[in-house]
Amino acid sequence: MENPIFLLASILFSCWVATCYGVTFSSLQNQKTLVVTTSPQTGQVLKAGQDSITVTWSLNTTFPSGTDSDYKTVIVKICYAPVSQKDRGWRKTVDDLKKDKTCLRDIVSQPYKPSGNTFTWKVARDVPTATYFVRAYAENSAQVKVAFGQSTDSNKNTNLFQIQAISGRHVSLDISAICFSVFSILSLFGFFFMEKRKSKASEQK
Numbered sequence: 001m002e003n004p005i006f007l008l009a010s011i012l013f014s015c016w017v018a019t020c021y022g023v024t025f026s027s028l029q030n031q032k033t034l035v036v037t038t039s040p041q042t043g044q045v046l047k048a049g050q051d052s053i054t055v056t057w058s059l060n061t062t063f064p065s066g067t068d069s070d071y072k073t074v075i076v077k078i079c080y081a082p083v084s085q086k087d088r089g090w091r092k093t094v095d096d097l098k099k100d101k102t103c104l105r106d107i108v109s110q111p112y113k114p115s116g117n118t119f120t121w122k123v124a125r126d127v128p129t130a131t132y133f134v135r136a137y138a139e140n141s142a143q144v145k146v147a148f149g150q151s152t153d154s155n156k157n158t159n160l161f162q163i164q165a166i167s168g169r170h171v172s173l174d175i176s177a178i179c180f181s182v183f184s185i186l187s188l189f190g191f192f193f194m195e196k197r198k199s200k201a202s203e204q205k
């Protein structure tokens with residue numbers, strides 16, 4: 001029997017499951033199927049804007065074949081270790097992944113492949129000083145996270161590395177570079193107007 005009300009209810013329910021209700025990190029714990037490694041040694045300090053991280057990821061082959069049949073995209077993120085989240089509400093881990101602040105930003109997003117994935121990322125200049133690890137999420141074609149992997153253990157204590165933000169000296173160099181650029185643009189305009197006025201003056205003679 002096709003009951004239209006039942007049909008409508010089930011459509012609404014699947015909408016609620018798929019989109020209205022966010023995926024939680026705890027719901028992915030049995031789907032830790034990606035093996036993620038990072039190049040820095042434990043505790044190594046990398047300089048933002050200068051040093052690079054190489055990340056590799058692959059499917060953990062101990063999972064039965066077909067585990068990854070709905071994986072479409074892999075999103076690799078750089079994430080705060082607990083030591084750098086302490087007393088910082090804006091980096092808080094929230095189980096609802098839409099609200100989670102553990103991961104600062106995406107390193108790369110690529111179509112899913114079970115193996116042979118390597119990406120070298122030059123640490124962006126605006127990455128703050130902190131201790132980090134790398135996490136990868138697999139998303140299905142509806143952009144719902146269905147699996148993950150990370151370069152650290154479940155307590156986020158092993159294989160951590162540090163990033164040191166650009167030092168004050170570099171920032172002041174940047175600022176003086178900007179000042180010089182603005183100055184040179186202004187002087188260009190200055191010359192342009194002076195030339196214009198000169199030529200106008202000579203025309204009037």
Ligand SMILES: *[C@@H]1O[C@H](CO)[C@@H](O)[C@H](O)[C@H]1NC(C)=O
Pocket residue numbers: 035060061062063
């Ligand atoms: C692969 O998954 C199994 C089962 O979850 C786990 O015991 C093993 O450590 C994983 N292998 C790697 C390299 O992470």
